[in-house]
Amino acid sequence: MTERLVTDIGGFEAGEVPREERPPLFWQRQLMAVFNLLWREKHILNLDEFRRKMEEFTPENYAKWGFYTRRLEGVIGLLEEKGVLRAEDVEARTQQVLREGRDGHTA
Amino acid sequence: MVTPLEPRFAAGDRVRILDLGKPGHVRTPAYVRGRTGTIERFCGLFENPEERGYGREGRDRIPLYRVHLQQRDLWSGYSGRADDTLEIEIYEHWLAPEETA
């Protein structure tokens, strides 16, 4: 059988299903809104490319990154692939945001 | 590839889900590859995610089906009831006819 995608986990053994309700944080809802804008309104990327990008994560990253982190990294990776931005510029700006705090932005 | 005018399969047909050995973005999970089931319905024509996943949009639409499978055929030592089932969506090029035993 072909090597399976990192996301192809149907049938794997796993522990108990985590039951806690974890409604998305505000930034996570904004992330999904940004994704939806880029996809549905701007047509810069599509849902299938987004899934494909996440399938390209290393097994280590796929295992350690949570649901929204995977989506964030998927969007950044896909936008870099399309030449819209560079991951290193996102990283530099991330460090700036960490230094300045959440209130340092106006959007 | 020319889009077929008619779907190849109909509800009730016995089919085998193939393992195409195709790298990259596919929507046929490993756990159903090589398994035999029954067409539950023809779902219609949809763009192929194996194309869309690489930015190739607006290509010919391909037939999609729901395939009905027996859990005892999917998992050795399946622990539920003997006639528990599973249904999944499979694109036509992942299917081949299977003769009824």
Place this chain on the structure above:
Amino acid sequence: MNEAHDHSHAHDHAPSDEDLALTYEEAKFIALKRLLIEKGLITADAIRARMEIDARGTPHQGARMVAKAWSDPNYKARMLGDAKAAAVELGIPVTEAALVALENTPRLHNMIVCTLCSCYPRSLLGEPPAWYVSKAYRSRAVREPRKVLEEFGLDVPDATEVRVHDSNADLRYIVLPMRPEGSGGLSEQQLADLVTRDCLVGVALPRPPAA
């Protein structure tokens, strides 16, 4: 920055995260958002508007459909034939390509999962719960559904087949649960109140009405 926006539609907003320490992930998202705005690809107003659209999906919309199906056999038939059209009939703007309602009977219990990612009828129900997108559910629901259901407190009798639906391509699904015993006199609104999100995914049953 707090945003004033209209709360007139009944859905839960996430609690404010302003008191939470800024994580690397959130900072990275803020960085991404600022870069995209500076590049002129999106605007802050467009993000706000999109968040409002995204927030329209709630489990109550699915519950309304189920309540109407329980009350009106013709609507039930239409819902089982084409659940997307049936949703649109009730003013619910389902945007997925197709929506299929799966009817539970005494002989059949339906359960929905997306093993490959997190496919879910978001325009109808909103975001899926954390357990639905967990690796444990995605891995185990297809292989040992009855054990997973037991963890949810649902014991499906041996006389009932369990059918798992892997939502892996273009269709999206909701379960049409059986109407609970003793619910005969209830209004559609009261019936809808019995139907939770978990009933619509197939890991719970509607509660019987209070005696």
